[in-house]
Amino acid sequence: MSTTITHFINGVETAGHGDRHQPVYNPATGQVTGELRLADRTDIDAVVAAAKAASAGWAETSLTKRTAVLFRFRELLAANVQELARVVTREHGKVVSDAAGEVGRGLEVVEYACGAPQSLKGGYSDAVSTGIDVFSFRQPLGVVAGITPFNFPVMVPLWMAPVAIVTGNTFILKPSERDPSASLFLARLWKDAGLPDGVFNVLQGDKEAVDGLLTHPDVDGVSFVGSTPIARHVHETATRHGKRVQALGGAKNHAVVMPDADLDLAAEHITAAAFGSAGQRCMAISVAVAVGSAAENLVARLKERAEAVKVANGMEPDADMGPVITPNARSRLQKIVGEAQEDGAALIVDGRELVVKGHEDGFFVGPTVLDHVRREMTAYREEIFGPVLAVLRVDSMEEALEVINSNPYGNGTAIFTASGAYARAFTRGVRVGMVGINVPLPVPVAWHSFGGWNESLFGDHHIYGPDGVHFYTRGKVVTQRWPEPTQLSGASFAFPSS
Ligand code: NAD
Numbered sequence: 388m389s390t391t392i393t394h395f396i397n398g399v400e401t402a403g404h405g406d407r408h409q410p411v412y413n414p415a416t417g418q419v420t421g422e423l424r425l426a427d428r429t430d431i432d433a434v435v436a437a438a439k440a441a442s443a444g445w446a447e448t449s450l451t452k453r454t455a456v457l458f459r460f461r462e463l464l465a466a467n468v469q470e471l472a473r474v475v476t477r478e479h480g481k482v483v484s485d486a487a488g489e490v491g492r493g494l495e496v497v498e499y500a501c502g503a504p505q506s507l508k509g510g511y512s513d514a515v516s517t518g519i520d521v522f523s524f525r526q527p528l529g530v531v532a533g534i535t536p537f538n539f540p541v542m543v544p545l546w547m548a549p550v551a552i553v554t555g556n557t558f559i560l561k562p563s564e565r566d567p568s569a570s571l572f573l574a575r576l577w578k579d580a581g582l583p584d585g586v587f588n589v590l591q592g593d594k595e596a597v598d599g600l601l602t603h604p605d606v607d608g609v610s611f612v613g614s615t616p617i618a619r620h621v622h623e624t625a626t627r628h629g630k631r632v633q634a635l636g637g638a639k640n641h642a643v644v645m646p647d648a649d650l651d652l653a654a655e656h657i658t659a660a661a662f663g664s665a666g667q668r669c670m671a672i673s674v675a676v677a678v679g680s681a682a683e684n685l686v687a688r689l690k691e692r693a694e695a696v697k698v699a700n701g702m703e704p705d706a707d708m709g710p711v712i713t714p715n716a717r718s719r720l721q722k723i724v725g726e727a728q729e730d731g732a733a734l735i736v737d738g739r740e741l742v743v744k745g746h747e748d749g750f751f752v753g754p755t756v757l758d759h760v761r762r763e764m765t766a767y768r769e770e771i772f773g774p775v776l777a778v779l780r781v782d783s784m785e786e787a788l789e790v791i792n793s794n795p796y797g798n799g800t801a802i803f804t805a806s807g808a809y810a811r812a813f814t815r816g817v818r819v820g821m822v823g824i825n826v827p828l829p830v831p832v833a834w835h836s837f838g839g840w841n842e843s844l845f846g847d848h849h850i851y852g853p854d855g856v857h858f859y860t861r862g863k864v865v866t867q868r869w870p871e872p873t874q875l876s877g878a879s880f881a882f883p884s885s
Pocket of ligand 1: 536562564594597598612613617637772798843
Protein backbone atom coordinates (compact mmCIF):
# COMPACT_ATOMS: atom_id res chain seq x y z
CA MET A 388 0.00 0.00 0.00
CA SER A 389 1.34 3.42 -0.97
CA THR A 390 0.91 6.34 1.44
CA THR A 391 1.26 10.06 0.89
CA ILE A 392 4.33 11.49 2.63
CA THR A 393 3.76 15.10 3.59
CA HIS A 394 5.54 18.13 4.99
CA PHE A 395 5.31 19.09 8.67
CA ILE A 396 4.87 22.84 8.93
CA ASN A 397 3.99 24.73 12.09
CA GLY A 398 3.02 21.57 13.94
CA VAL A 399 0.75 20.23 11.18
CA GLU A 400 1.25 17.49 8.58
CA THR A 401 0.33 19.07 5.28
CA ALA A 402 0.42 18.06 1.62
CA GLY A 403 1.43 21.62 0.73
CA HIS A 404 0.83 23.40 -2.57
CA GLY A 405 3.39 21.80 -4.88
CA ASP A 406 1.89 19.56 -7.57
CA ARG A 407 5.09 17.54 -8.04
CA HIS A 408 5.58 14.23 -6.26
CA GLN A 409 7.79 11.14 -6.56
CA PRO A 410 7.64 7.51 -5.49
CA VAL A 411 9.45 6.11 -2.45
CA TYR A 412 10.58 2.47 -2.66
CA ASN A 413 11.26 -0.40 -0.34
CA PRO A 414 14.68 -1.38 -1.76
CA ALA A 415 14.36 -4.94 -0.47
CA THR A 416 11.23 -5.63 -2.53
CA GLY A 417 11.53 -2.99 -5.24
CA GLN A 418 7.94 -1.97 -4.52
CA VAL A 419 6.61 1.58 -4.24
CA THR A 420 5.57 2.24 -0.64
CA GLY A 421 4.91 5.95 -0.64
CA GLU A 422 4.23 9.03 -2.71
CA LEU A 423 6.38 11.95 -1.60
CA ARG A 424 5.15 15.53 -1.96
CA LEU A 425 7.83 17.84 -3.35
CA ALA A 426 7.84 21.42 -2.10
CA ASP A 427 7.30 24.39 -4.39
CA ARG A 428 8.02 28.08 -3.75
CA THR A 429 4.82 28.55 -1.71
CA ASP A 430 5.72 25.64 0.57
CA ILE A 431 9.26 26.95 1.04
CA ASP A 432 7.97 30.40 1.98
CA ALA A 433 5.38 28.85 4.31
CA VAL A 434 7.89 26.73 6.23
CA VAL A 435 10.38 29.59 6.60
CA ALA A 436 7.59 31.94 7.73
CA ALA A 437 6.50 29.39 10.37
CA ALA A 438 10.06 28.95 11.65
CA LYS A 439 10.62 32.70 11.71
CA ALA A 440 7.37 33.38 13.54
CA ALA A 441 8.32 30.84 16.24
CA SER A 442 11.89 32.07 16.48
CA ALA A 443 11.66 35.01 18.88
CA GLY A 444 9.42 33.20 21.36
CA TRP A 445 11.60 30.09 21.41
CA ALA A 446 14.82 32.08 21.81
CA GLU A 447 13.22 33.88 24.78
CA THR A 448 12.04 30.61 26.37
CA SER A 449 14.26 29.95 29.36
CA LEU A 450 17.11 27.52 29.00
CA THR A 451 15.57 25.37 31.72
CA LYS A 452 12.30 25.06 29.80
CA ARG A 453 14.05 24.40 26.50
CA THR A 454 16.15 21.71 28.12
CA ALA A 455 13.05 20.14 29.70
CA VAL A 456 11.64 19.58 26.19
CA LEU A 457 14.88 17.87 25.21
CA PHE A 458 14.63 15.53 28.20
CA ARG A 459 11.06 14.59 27.24
CA PHE A 460 12.11 14.10 23.61
CA ARG A 461 14.92 11.84 24.82
CA GLU A 462 12.46 9.63 26.69
CA LEU A 463 10.09 9.37 23.72
CA LEU A 464 12.91 8.58 21.31
CA ALA A 465 14.30 5.91 23.62
CA ALA A 466 10.84 4.33 23.89
CA ASN A 467 10.45 4.25 20.09
CA VAL A 468 13.85 2.97 18.96
CA GLN A 469 12.55 -0.29 17.51
CA GLU A 470 9.54 1.20 15.75
CA LEU A 471 11.62 3.99 14.26
CA ALA A 472 14.26 1.45 13.18
CA ARG A 473 11.62 -0.44 11.21
CA VAL A 474 10.51 2.78 9.50
CA VAL A 475 14.15 3.29 8.45
CA THR A 476 14.60 -0.29 7.21
CA ARG A 477 11.44 -0.17 5.09
CA GLU A 478 12.73 2.77 3.03
CA HIS A 479 16.52 2.49 3.37
CA GLY A 480 16.99 -1.28 3.43
CA LYS A 481 19.63 -1.53 6.18
CA VAL A 482 19.15 -4.31 8.72
CA VAL A 483 16.89 -3.44 11.65
CA SER A 484 19.64 -3.86 14.27
CA ASP A 485 21.79 -1.38 12.35
CA ALA A 486 18.86 1.02 12.01
CA ALA A 487 18.34 0.76 15.79
CA GLY A 488 22.05 1.50 16.16
CA GLU A 489 21.70 4.69 14.13
CA VAL A 490 18.79 5.80 16.32
CA GLY A 491 21.03 5.08 19.32
CA ARG A 492 23.79 7.31 17.99
CA GLY A 493 21.21 10.06 17.41
CA LEU A 494 19.92 9.57 20.94
CA GLU A 495 23.42 10.23 22.19
CA VAL A 496 23.34 13.70 20.59
CA VAL A 497 19.96 14.37 22.23
CA GLU A 498 21.54 13.47 25.57
CA TYR A 499 24.43 15.83 24.84
CA ALA A 500 21.90 18.56 24.05
CA CYS A 501 20.22 17.92 27.44
CA GLY A 502 23.45 19.29 28.92
CA ALA A 503 23.06 22.66 27.19
CA PRO A 504 22.98 24.61 30.48
CA GLN A 505 26.60 23.49 30.91
CA SER A 506 27.73 23.92 27.30
CA LEU A 507 26.12 27.36 26.96
CA LYS A 508 27.70 28.66 30.16
CA GLY A 509 29.49 31.89 29.32
CA GLY A 510 32.69 33.44 30.60
CA TYR A 511 33.20 36.27 33.09
CA SER A 512 36.28 38.40 33.79
CA ASP A 513 35.96 40.38 36.97
CA ALA A 514 37.49 43.87 37.29
CA VAL A 515 39.50 43.89 34.07
CA SER A 516 39.89 47.60 34.62
CA THR A 517 38.90 49.82 37.50
CA GLY A 518 35.15 49.28 37.97
CA ILE A 519 34.87 47.37 34.71
CA ASP A 520 33.90 43.73 34.16
CA VAL A 521 33.63 41.76 30.93
CA PHE A 522 31.36 38.85 30.21
CA SER A 523 30.64 36.77 27.14
CA PHE A 524 27.73 34.55 26.21
CA ARG A 525 26.17 33.02 23.13
CA GLN A 526 22.85 33.63 21.39
CA PRO A 527 21.00 31.61 18.71
CA LEU A 528 21.33 32.33 14.99
CA GLY A 529 17.54 32.34 14.40
CA VAL A 530 16.14 30.06 11.67
CA VAL A 531 18.41 27.20 10.60
CA ALA A 532 17.95 24.53 7.94
CA GLY A 533 19.29 20.97 7.95
CA ILE A 534 19.62 19.18 4.60
CA THR A 535 20.31 15.49 5.02
CA PRO A 536 21.33 12.40 3.00
CA PHE A 537 19.51 9.10 2.52
CA ASN A 538 21.99 6.91 4.34
CA PHE A 539 21.18 7.98 7.92
CA PRO A 540 17.59 9.27 7.89
CA VAL A 541 17.47 9.49 11.71
CA MET A 542 21.03 9.91 12.94
CA VAL A 543 22.06 12.77 10.67
CA PRO A 544 18.96 14.91 11.39
CA LEU A 545 19.70 14.22 15.07
CA TRP A 546 23.30 15.41 14.61
CA MET A 547 21.69 18.79 13.94
CA ALA A 548 18.20 19.43 15.33
CA PRO A 549 18.70 18.75 19.08
CA VAL A 550 21.69 21.10 19.31
CA ALA A 551 20.09 23.75 17.09
CA ILE A 552 16.84 23.65 19.05
CA VAL A 553 18.21 23.58 22.59
CA THR A 554 20.44 26.56 21.80
CA GLY A 555 17.31 28.54 20.88
CA ASN A 556 16.99 28.23 17.10
CA THR A 557 14.04 27.08 15.06
CA PHE A 558 14.78 24.27 12.61
CA ILE A 559 13.70 23.21 9.13
CA LEU A 560 14.64 19.66 8.13
CA LYS A 561 14.87 18.89 4.41
CA PRO A 562 15.35 15.10 4.44
CA SER A 563 16.41 12.88 1.56
CA GLU A 564 13.68 12.12 -0.98
CA ARG A 565 14.63 8.43 -0.83
CA ASP A 566 13.65 7.68 2.78
CA PRO A 567 11.60 10.60 4.09
CA SER A 568 9.15 8.90 6.50
CA ALA A 569 11.50 8.90 9.50
CA SER A 570 11.50 12.71 9.43
CA LEU A 571 7.76 12.76 10.13
CA PHE A 572 8.13 10.21 12.91
CA LEU A 573 10.68 12.54 14.54
CA ALA A 574 8.40 15.56 14.02
CA ARG A 575 5.58 13.79 15.88
CA LEU A 576 7.91 12.93 18.76
CA TRP A 577 9.03 16.57 19.04
CA LYS A 578 5.39 17.66 19.16
CA ASP A 579 4.55 15.04 21.79
CA ALA A 580 7.54 16.25 23.81
CA GLY A 581 5.89 19.67 24.04
CA LEU A 582 7.99 21.56 21.51
CA PRO A 583 6.03 24.63 20.38
CA ASP A 584 4.70 24.60 16.81
CA GLY A 585 7.08 26.04 14.23
CA VAL A 586 10.27 25.16 16.13
CA PHE A 587 10.83 21.84 14.27
CA ASN A 588 9.53 21.64 10.72
CA VAL A 589 9.96 19.25 7.81
CA LEU A 590 10.05 20.35 4.20
CA GLN A 591 9.98 17.48 1.71
CA GLY A 592 11.54 18.06 -1.65
CA ASP A 593 14.44 18.02 -4.06
CA LYS A 594 16.82 20.61 -5.51
CA GLU A 595 14.03 23.20 -5.69
CA ALA A 596 13.43 22.96 -1.93
CA VAL A 597 17.17 22.97 -1.15
CA ASP A 598 17.96 25.97 -3.34
CA GLY A 599 14.91 27.79 -1.98
CA LEU A 600 16.25 27.42 1.57
CA LEU A 601 19.84 28.31 0.61
CA THR A 602 18.77 31.61 -0.91
CA HIS A 603 15.92 32.55 1.42
CA PRO A 604 16.62 35.84 3.23
CA ASP A 605 15.03 34.58 6.47
CA VAL A 606 17.23 31.49 6.81
CA ASP A 607 20.24 32.29 8.98
CA GLY A 608 22.24 29.07 8.96
CA VAL A 609 22.51 25.85 6.96
CA SER A 610 23.84 22.45 8.00
CA PHE A 611 24.28 20.02 5.12
CA VAL A 612 25.39 16.39 4.97
CA GLY A 613 25.60 14.59 1.63
CA SER A 614 27.86 14.06 -1.37
CA THR A 615 30.80 16.34 -2.11
CA PRO A 616 29.49 18.02 -5.30
CA ILE A 617 26.25 19.01 -3.54
CA ALA A 618 28.12 20.01 -0.36
CA ARG A 619 30.23 22.37 -2.44
CA HIS A 620 27.13 23.80 -4.13
CA VAL A 621 25.40 24.26 -0.76
CA HIS A 622 28.43 25.91 0.80
CA GLU A 623 29.00 28.30 -2.10
CA THR A 624 25.34 29.24 -2.57
CA ALA A 625 24.41 29.71 1.07
CA THR A 626 27.63 31.57 1.87
CA ARG A 627 26.99 33.91 -1.05
CA HIS A 628 23.58 34.58 0.47
CA GLY A 629 25.10 35.59 3.78
CA LYS A 630 24.41 32.47 5.82
CA ARG A 631 26.58 30.51 8.20
CA VAL A 632 27.18 27.12 6.57
CA GLN A 633 28.63 23.75 7.47
CA ALA A 634 28.54 21.28 4.56
CA LEU A 635 29.80 17.75 5.11
CA GLY A 636 30.60 15.84 1.94
CA GLY A 637 31.54 12.39 0.71
CA ALA A 638 34.38 10.11 1.66
CA LYS A 639 36.87 7.43 0.69
CA ASN A 640 38.01 5.90 3.96
CA HIS A 641 41.21 3.85 4.17
CA ALA A 642 42.11 1.25 6.79
CA VAL A 643 45.84 0.60 6.99
CA VAL A 644 46.83 -2.89 8.08
CA MET A 645 50.40 -3.18 9.38
CA PRO A 646 52.27 -6.52 9.29
CA ASP A 647 52.24 -6.64 13.11
CA ALA A 648 48.44 -6.32 13.33
CA ASP A 649 46.16 -9.05 14.61
CA LEU A 650 44.93 -10.02 11.14
CA ASP A 651 41.84 -11.84 12.37
CA LEU A 652 40.72 -8.77 14.28
CA ALA A 653 41.55 -6.50 11.34
CA ALA A 654 39.73 -8.69 8.78
CA GLU A 655 36.69 -9.09 11.04
CA HIS A 656 36.34 -5.37 11.65
CA ILE A 657 37.16 -4.28 8.10
CA THR A 658 34.53 -6.70 6.74
CA ALA A 659 31.87 -5.22 9.03
CA ALA A 660 32.98 -1.66 8.25
CA ALA A 661 33.04 -2.26 4.48
CA PHE A 662 29.76 -4.14 4.11
CA GLY A 663 27.63 -2.96 7.05
CA SER A 664 24.68 -0.96 5.71
CA ALA A 665 25.75 -2.26 2.24
CA GLY A 666 28.73 0.09 2.36
CA GLN A 667 26.43 3.11 2.38
CA ARG A 668 28.02 4.89 5.31
CA CYS A 669 30.11 8.03 5.09
CA MET A 670 32.56 6.32 7.44
CA ALA A 671 32.50 2.93 5.65
CA ILE A 672 35.93 1.49 4.98
CA SER A 673 36.16 1.29 1.20
CA VAL A 674 39.94 0.82 0.89
CA ALA A 675 42.13 -1.59 2.84
CA VAL A 676 45.79 -0.57 2.54
CA ALA A 677 47.81 -3.70 3.21
CA VAL A 678 51.39 -2.98 4.25
CA GLY A 679 54.16 -5.42 3.22
CA SER A 680 53.69 -8.99 4.36
CA ALA A 681 50.20 -8.31 5.76
CA ALA A 682 48.65 -8.49 2.28
CA GLU A 683 48.40 -12.21 1.48
CA ASN A 684 47.01 -13.30 4.83
CA LEU A 685 44.69 -10.32 5.07
CA VAL A 686 43.15 -10.90 1.64
CA ALA A 687 42.58 -14.59 2.42
CA ARG A 688 40.75 -13.66 5.60
CA LEU A 689 38.72 -10.90 3.92
CA LYS A 690 37.58 -13.35 1.24
CA GLU A 691 36.44 -15.89 3.80
CA ARG A 692 34.51 -13.31 5.78
CA ALA A 693 32.98 -11.48 2.81
CA GLU A 694 31.63 -14.79 1.50
CA ALA A 695 30.01 -15.47 4.87
CA VAL A 696 28.01 -12.20 4.96
CA LYS A 697 24.29 -12.96 4.91
CA VAL A 698 22.55 -10.66 2.46
CA ALA A 699 18.78 -10.52 2.96
CA ASN A 700 15.79 -8.28 3.56
CA GLY A 701 16.90 -6.08 6.47
CA MET A 702 13.72 -7.02 8.34
CA GLU A 703 15.03 -10.58 8.78
CA PRO A 704 16.63 -10.89 12.21
CA ASP A 705 19.73 -12.78 11.03
CA ALA A 706 20.51 -10.55 8.02
CA ASP A 707 23.97 -8.92 8.02
CA MET A 708 23.39 -6.70 5.03
CA GLY A 709 20.42 -5.44 3.02
CA PRO A 710 20.08 -4.00 -0.48
CA VAL A 711 21.52 -0.78 -1.91
CA ILE A 712 19.25 2.22 -2.21
CA THR A 713 18.37 2.24 -5.95
CA PRO A 714 18.79 0.13 -9.11
CA ASN A 715 21.05 2.96 -10.39
CA ALA A 716 23.36 2.64 -7.38
CA ARG A 717 23.62 -1.09 -8.16
CA SER A 718 24.33 -0.73 -11.88
CA ARG A 719 26.93 2.02 -11.30
CA LEU A 720 28.72 -0.24 -8.85
CA GLN A 721 28.57 -3.22 -11.21
CA LYS A 722 30.11 -1.09 -13.98
CA ILE A 723 32.94 0.26 -11.81
CA VAL A 724 33.84 -3.23 -10.56
CA GLY A 725 33.87 -4.58 -14.13
CA GLU A 726 36.17 -1.78 -15.28
CA ALA A 727 38.56 -2.38 -12.39
CA GLN A 728 38.77 -6.03 -13.35
CA GLU A 729 39.47 -5.12 -16.99
CA ASP A 730 42.20 -2.75 -15.78
CA GLY A 731 43.98 -5.54 -13.92
CA ALA A 732 42.44 -5.67 -10.44
CA ALA A 733 41.82 -9.16 -9.07
CA LEU A 734 38.16 -9.87 -8.31
CA ILE A 735 38.44 -11.91 -5.12
CA VAL A 736 34.74 -11.91 -4.21
CA ASP A 737 32.14 -10.97 -6.83
CA GLY A 738 28.74 -9.90 -5.49
CA ARG A 739 27.52 -8.22 -8.66
CA GLU A 740 24.93 -10.74 -9.75
CA LEU A 741 23.63 -11.79 -6.35
CA VAL A 742 19.92 -12.63 -6.26
CA VAL A 743 18.08 -12.94 -2.96
CA LYS A 744 15.46 -15.67 -3.21
CA GLY A 745 11.94 -14.31 -2.84
CA HIS A 746 13.25 -10.77 -3.39
CA GLU A 747 14.07 -10.91 -7.09
CA ASP A 748 12.89 -7.31 -7.60
CA GLY A 749 14.96 -5.95 -4.68
CA PHE A 750 18.04 -3.83 -5.30
CA PHE A 751 20.50 -6.40 -3.96
CA VAL A 752 24.18 -6.78 -4.63
CA GLY A 753 26.61 -8.86 -2.61
CA PRO A 754 29.90 -8.03 -0.88
CA THR A 755 32.66 -7.54 -3.42
CA VAL A 756 36.42 -7.55 -2.81
CA LEU A 757 38.95 -6.25 -5.35
CA ASP A 758 42.65 -6.87 -4.79
CA HIS A 759 45.66 -5.23 -6.48
CA VAL A 760 43.68 -2.04 -7.02
CA ARG A 761 45.74 0.90 -8.31
CA ARG A 762 45.18 4.55 -7.60
CA GLU A 763 44.30 5.55 -11.14
CA MET A 764 41.31 3.16 -11.25
CA THR A 765 37.79 4.58 -10.90
CA ALA A 766 37.19 1.95 -8.20
CA TYR A 767 39.79 3.78 -6.12
CA ARG A 768 39.20 7.38 -7.17
CA GLU A 769 35.41 7.57 -6.82
CA GLU A 770 33.22 7.11 -3.82
CA ILE A 771 31.29 3.97 -4.80
CA PHE A 772 28.97 4.04 -1.79
CA GLY A 773 28.18 0.34 -1.98
CA PRO A 774 29.53 -2.97 -0.65
CA VAL A 775 32.85 -2.89 -2.52
CA LEU A 776 36.18 -3.16 -0.73
CA ALA A 777 39.33 -2.29 -2.68
CA VAL A 778 42.66 -3.65 -1.44
CA LEU A 779 45.75 -1.59 -2.22
CA ARG A 780 49.18 -3.06 -1.51
CA VAL A 781 52.04 -0.82 -0.32
CA ASP A 782 55.51 -1.40 1.13
CA SER A 783 55.54 0.84 4.20
CA MET A 784 53.49 2.97 6.52
CA GLU A 785 55.05 6.06 4.93
CA GLU A 786 53.70 4.94 1.57
CA ALA A 787 50.29 4.26 3.13
CA LEU A 788 50.28 7.79 4.54
CA GLU A 789 51.26 9.22 1.18
CA VAL A 790 48.33 7.38 -0.46
CA ILE A 791 45.81 8.64 2.09
CA ASN A 792 47.15 12.18 2.17
CA SER A 793 46.99 12.45 -1.64
CA ASN A 794 43.31 11.50 -1.65
CA PRO A 795 40.98 14.49 -2.04
CA TYR A 796 38.68 13.27 0.73
CA GLY A 797 39.58 13.21 4.42
CA ASN A 798 36.63 11.95 6.44
CA GLY A 799 37.73 8.88 8.44
CA THR A 800 40.61 6.46 8.51
CA ALA A 801 41.96 3.65 10.69
CA ILE A 802 45.17 1.81 11.41
CA PHE A 803 45.40 -1.78 12.61
CA THR A 804 48.67 -2.41 14.44
CA ALA A 805 50.15 -3.74 17.69
CA SER A 806 52.63 -0.86 17.82
CA GLY A 807 51.97 2.35 19.74
CA ALA A 808 54.77 4.00 17.81
CA TYR A 809 53.16 3.23 14.42
CA ALA A 810 49.76 4.30 15.72
CA ARG A 811 51.10 7.58 17.04
CA ALA A 812 53.06 8.43 13.90
CA PHE A 813 50.03 7.58 11.75
CA THR A 814 47.61 9.59 13.88
CA ARG A 815 49.82 12.66 13.81
CA GLY A 816 50.75 12.46 10.13
CA VAL A 817 47.45 11.62 8.49
CA ARG A 818 45.44 14.49 7.00
CA VAL A 819 41.99 13.16 7.91
CA GLY A 820 39.47 14.44 10.45
CA MET A 821 38.63 11.22 12.35
CA VAL A 822 41.14 8.47 13.09
CA GLY A 823 40.64 5.00 14.55
CA ILE A 824 43.35 2.90 16.17
CA ASN A 825 42.22 -0.71 15.81
CA VAL A 826 38.74 0.86 15.45
CA PRO A 827 37.51 0.93 11.84
CA LEU A 828 34.53 3.32 12.18
CA PRO A 829 35.78 6.06 14.50
CA VAL A 830 32.52 8.03 14.65
CA PRO A 831 33.11 10.35 17.60
CA VAL A 832 30.82 10.14 20.63
CA ALA A 833 28.40 13.04 20.94
CA TRP A 834 30.46 15.14 23.33
CA HIS A 835 33.24 15.34 20.75
CA SER A 836 32.41 16.71 17.32
CA PHE A 837 32.22 14.92 13.94
CA GLY A 838 33.90 16.21 10.82
CA GLY A 839 36.24 15.42 7.98
CA TRP A 840 38.98 17.41 6.29
CA ASN A 841 39.60 18.42 2.68
CA GLU A 842 36.64 17.72 0.37
CA SER A 843 34.78 15.91 3.12
CA LEU A 844 33.80 19.17 4.81
CA PHE A 845 33.25 22.73 3.63
CA GLY A 846 33.02 25.30 6.41
CA ASP A 847 34.76 25.93 9.70
CA HIS A 848 32.71 23.87 12.12
CA HIS A 849 32.45 20.14 12.65
CA ILE A 850 28.97 18.90 13.53
CA TYR A 851 27.32 18.22 16.95
CA GLY A 852 29.24 18.33 20.25
CA PRO A 853 31.02 21.58 21.17
CA ASP A 854 31.42 22.61 17.52
CA GLY A 855 27.68 22.18 17.03
CA VAL A 856 26.95 24.53 19.92
CA HIS A 857 29.31 27.08 18.41
CA PHE A 858 27.85 26.67 14.94
CA TYR A 859 24.28 27.33 16.06
CA THR A 860 25.13 30.33 18.24
CA ARG A 861 26.89 33.67 17.95
CA GLY A 862 29.17 35.07 20.59
CA LYS A 863 28.46 38.35 22.34
CA VAL A 864 30.92 40.10 24.66
CA VAL A 865 29.76 42.76 27.09
CA THR A 866 32.02 45.30 28.80
CA GLN A 867 30.18 46.88 31.71
CA ARG A 868 30.65 49.73 34.15
CA TRP A 869 28.21 50.67 36.91
CA PRO A 870 29.75 53.81 38.37
CA GLU A 871 28.70 55.22 41.69
CA PRO A 872 27.41 58.78 41.13
CA THR A 873 30.49 60.07 43.02
CA GLN A 874 32.81 58.28 40.58
CA LEU A 875 31.42 59.95 37.47
CA SER A 876 34.23 61.84 35.82
CA GLY A 877 35.10 62.84 32.29
CA ALA A 878 36.04 60.20 29.73
CA SER A 879 39.67 59.87 28.77
CA PHE A 880 40.55 60.57 25.15
CA ALA A 881 43.38 58.05 25.33
CA PHE A 882 42.86 54.26 25.11
CA PRO A 883 41.92 53.23 28.68
CA SER A 884 44.66 51.45 30.65
CA SER A 885 43.37 51.53 34.20
P1 NAD B 1 23.19 13.69 -1.97
O1 NAD B 1 24.27 14.70 -1.98
O2 NAD B 1 22.70 13.16 -3.28
O3 NAD B 1 21.89 14.29 -1.25
C1 NAD B 1 21.97 14.94 0.00
C2 NAD B 1 20.87 15.98 0.08
O4 NAD B 1 21.06 16.95 -0.96
C3 NAD B 1 19.47 15.41 -0.11
O5 NAD B 1 18.60 16.01 0.83
C4 NAD B 1 19.10 15.80 -1.52
O6 NAD B 1 17.73 16.07 -1.68
C5 NAD B 1 19.90 17.08 -1.75
N1 NAD B 1 20.30 17.25 -3.15
C6 NAD B 1 20.62 16.26 -4.03
N2 NAD B 1 20.96 16.79 -5.22
C7 NAD B 1 20.86 18.14 -5.10
C8 NAD B 1 21.11 19.23 -5.98
N3 NAD B 1 21.52 19.04 -7.24
N4 NAD B 1 20.93 20.49 -5.50
C9 NAD B 1 20.52 20.69 -4.24
N5 NAD B 1 20.28 19.68 -3.36
C10 NAD B 1 20.44 18.43 -3.78
O7 NAD B 1 23.66 12.50 -1.01
P2 NAD B 1 22.97 11.11 -0.74
O8 NAD B 1 23.13 10.24 -1.95
O9 NAD B 1 21.60 11.29 -0.19
O10 NAD B 1 23.88 10.56 0.45
C11 NAD B 1 25.08 9.89 0.24
C12 NAD B 1 26.25 10.85 0.30
O11 NAD B 1 26.29 11.53 1.54
C13 NAD B 1 27.60 10.13 0.21
O12 NAD B 1 28.44 10.89 -0.60
C14 NAD B 1 28.10 10.11 1.65
O13 NAD B 1 29.49 10.03 1.81
C15 NAD B 1 27.60 11.43 2.12
N6 NAD B 1 27.51 11.47 3.57
C16 NAD B 1 28.47 12.17 4.24
C17 NAD B 1 28.45 12.21 5.62
C18 NAD B 1 29.48 12.96 6.38
O14 NAD B 1 29.34 13.05 7.58
N7 NAD B 1 30.50 13.53 5.77
C19 NAD B 1 27.45 11.52 6.32
C20 NAD B 1 26.48 10.81 5.61
C21 NAD B 1 26.53 10.80 4.22
